Amino acid sequence: MITVGIDLGTQRIKTVVLKDGAAIARAQAFAGFDPTKAAEQTVQEALTSANLKLSDVAAFIATGSAMEMAPYNAGTVSMMGADAKAGVYLFPKARTIIDVGAEEARAVKCDEKGVMTDFVVNERCAAGAGAFIEAMARALEVKLEEMGPLALKAERASPINASCVIFGESDVVSLIHRQESKPEIARAVFDAMADRISSMMHRLGINPEVVLVGGVAKDEGFVASLNRKLGLTVLIPEYPDYVGALGAALIAATRAKEGAK
C-alpha cells in the first residue's frame, strides 16, 4: 500500500511517500505564496522518483501549520500526533520528541505505540525557533549554515539577551562593535535556544530516550548546546526535517487499513 504524508511548515513543505511501512521517496520545496501548489509539486516529484502515479496513492494525510491548505483532499493530523508516531517508528524506545522548526518548537511525550500523551509548544515567539538563528546569523553577517561550525569553535558563550530576537539583534551588534569573537556569539545563540527548549522539556518531564527532529536538528551547533544543557545525547534520525511528513504518511497507512476493514 502506498500512502503520502505532507508536512506544510511555515517555511518549507516536506513530502514522504510510504510503501508497506517503509519510506521510499522524499521531496521538499519552499512554501512561498502558494503552499497548495508547492505541496503538489513535492508530491509529484516524490512520486515520480519512486516511479509511482497519483492514482497509486491509497491515502494522503497532511500536517504542519498550513495543513488546511493541503492538496488532494488530504486528511489531517496534528503536528504533535505526527511527531509522536514517527518518533517511535524511528526509535522504538523513544518517549520524548523535540521538534524545532522555523517558527515553532514543540516537546511531545508519547506512549510505546507512538500515541501522543502530552505536549508543550513554544509559539508566537521567534526566540525559541529557527527564526532566532536566522536573525542572529544576519546580525553576525554569516551564512545560516556557518553558524553551527562557528559555535563549535567556541570555548565559552558571549553574554547576549537571548530571550527575544529584537533585543538579541541589538546585543549582537554591540558585541561586534566590542570586537567579541563570532564563534562565542554564535555559541551564545545556540545555548540560549537550548535553554528555552530544555525549560519546555522540564515542564513536560524528561523521559529518555529523547529524539530531536525538525529542520533545526540538522544544525550541529544547536545539537551540541542542547546535549550539553540536557546532559544526554539526543537521538537524531537520518532525515530530521521529514519526520512530520513521515508521521503523517504512517498515520495515513493506519487509517487506510482501518477504513478497508
Add this chain to the structure above:
Amino acid sequence: MKKPSTVKGLEYWRWQEYQRIMPNMKWSSKDIITAGVDVGSVGSKAAIMINGQAYSWGITRTGSNSPESASKALNFALQGTGLKASDLKYIVGTGYGRVNVPMANKAITEIACHAKGANYIWGPSVRTVLDVGGQDIKAIRIDETGKVVSFLMNDKCAAGTGRGMEVFADLLQIPIEDIGDISLKVEKEPEPVSCTCVAFAKTEAMGLLRKGWSKEKVLAAYTRAMAVRMANLINRVGLERELVITGGQSKNIGVVSRIEIILGVKTLPMPRWRDDSGLDPMVAGAYGAALFAKALYEKAQKA
C-alpha cells in the same frame, strides 16, 4: 542639516533629546538639591529637584556604556541651571542600568521610582501605573503615598515595548514621534496583527503591505495588538482607578487611546493643579529617584 539618503532609512526610530528648566524657581545653597538618574535601555533621564520640586530635567539616548549615559543625562539636566554636580546633596540612580550610575549615592529599583514619580506628577489619586519602557512593560499598583503595593512585569520580550515600536517605525518609515497620530488615521479599526512577537509581526506586516494595506492600517493593527497586550497586563495586576501611563509610550496617543478603549477607563490627563508644570511622564522614574534622594538626605542629616 540634510542627512545623506543612504542613512535616512535608519533614522526613523530617533526621537528628540531635550532639556527643560522650570521658570520662576530659585535656589540657594541652603536648599536640599537632589538628583535622580534613570538609565533606561533606550533613554537616560535625569531630574534635578529643589526641596522636592522638579527644577530641571534632561532626556538623552542611552549609549552602549551605562556610566557614560548616566553622566551625559545628568550634565544635560544641569546645563544652564547654574548648578554644578557638587551642589547636589544626594543622587539616586535607577533604571535598568542603575548599578552603573557612578555618581549615585544609592540605587533604587525603577518600579519604586516610577510609583513615586507617578504620585508626584498626578497626585494621590493614582492607584495603577503602566510603565512602558524601552525593553519592558510594568503594571504597578500603588497606594495614595506612591508606595508600591504589587506589580507585574513583562520583560525579555520586545512586544509592546518602546524598542518594538522603534522597529515598526523603521519598517514603515514613519518618524517614531508620529506613529501614534498616524495609527489613528483609519476609518475603521482593523483586526490586530495575530503575532505579538515583534520578529513575526514584522513578517506579518510586510505581508499586509504587499496585500495593499496602507501604512496607517498596518500601524493601527500592530498598535492595537500591543495595546491589548498592555491592557492584559493591567488586568492581571488588577485595575484600580486612577490609571496613568509613564515611560516613552505615554507619548504615543495611538497606544494610550486604545488602552483606554479596551479597559473602558480614561487615563489621567496631565494635572492642572501644578501650574505651568509641563512635567514629563517619560521622566517619572527620575522624578521619583530625586524624591527618594531628598528623603534619604534628610534621614542622613538627622542621624
